[in-house]
Amino acid sequence: MQAESRADLRRKLSVASGGVVFTTIQKFFPTERGDTHRALSDRRNIVVIADEAHRSQYDFIDGFARHMRDALPNASFVGFTGTPIELRDANTRAVFGDYISIYDIQRSVEDGATVPIYYESRLAQLSLDESSQPYLDDQFEDATEGEEVERKERLKTRWAQLEAIVGTEQRIQQVAADIVKHFSQR
Numbered sequence: 001m002q003a004e005s006r007a008d009l010r011r012k013l014s015v016a017s018g019g020v021v022f023t024t025i026q027k028f029f030p031t032e033r034g035d036t037h038r039a040l041s042d043r044r045n046i047v048v049i050a051d052e053a054h055r056s057q058y059d060f061i062d063g064f065a066r067h068m069r070d071a072l073p074n075a076s077f078v079g080f081t082g083t084p085i086e087l088r089d090a091n092t093r094a095v096f097g098d099y100i101s102i103y104d105i106q107r108s109v110e111d112g113a114t115v116p117i118y119y120e121s122r123l124a125q126l127s128l129d130e131s132s133q134p135y136l137d138d139q140f141e142d143a144t145e146g147e148e149v150e151r152k153e154r155l156k157t158r159w160a161q162l163e164a165i166v167g168t169e170q171r172i173q174q175v176a177a178d179i180v181k182h183f184s185q186r
Contacts, residue, residue, distance in 0.1 A: 001019060001020065001021050001022070002021075002022050002023070003021055003022065003023040003027060005027065006027045006028075006029075006030075006040070009021065009023050009027050009040055010040045010041065013040055013041035013043065013046065013072075014041065016043075017043075017045050025050075025064050025068070028040070028064065028067040028068045028070075028071045028072075029067050030067065030070070030071070038070045038071065039070065039071055039072070039073060040071040040072055041071075041072055041075075042073060042074055043072075043074060043075070044074040044075075046072055046074070046075040046076070047075065047076045047077075047078060048068065048072060048075050048076070048077045048078065049078050049079075049080070050077070050078070050079045050080070050096075051079075051080050052080070052081060053079025053080055053081040053084075053092060053095070053096055065095045077095070077096050077097070078096065078100070079092060079095065079096035084099075105117060120182075122178055122179075122182065
């Protein structure tokens with residue numbers, strides 16, 4: 001069955017057991033007009049299966065994960081993802097629990113479902129043309145106007161490093177030429 005609204009989802013979950021209900025994650029938000037109940041169902045025999053579990057089910061404070069758990073406090077949760085995340089504010093295992101099964105790239109290649117992935121590092125030399133220095137200094141001064149001197153010096157070091165690494169037209173041209181040459185030869 002397809003749930004058409006949050007209220008419809010609550011009706012479909014009001015049975016004692018059975019059924020498969022498809023819905024979107026937005027229906028877990030307790031903001032639908034006229035809906036004052038946070039919980040959709042207190043049943044213990046509900047299993048939530050989420051695809052792309054690495055994208056939208058994070059944030060236990062005020063995000064999708066919090067609203068799902070508030071709406072279905074006794075449900076079990078299973079998530080499918082090809083790219084689990086383990087960060088402080090987005091952690092697949094924290095939301096869905098330990099892994100049931102891991103089907104990694106190596107197994108996928110062995111099964112013939114994926115072609116082998118080859119990684120070849122590329123090195124584009126970094127340099128900053130001295131003639132661009134006055135221009136960068138002026139931009140930096142404008143961007144940090146009003147900052148304390150000590151903080152400004154720390155920022156200046158970071159700014160210079162970032163600009164030297166990625167920002168110059170010469171480097172962008174160099175990286176583009178390397179990509180073209182590499183793929184033309186391969």
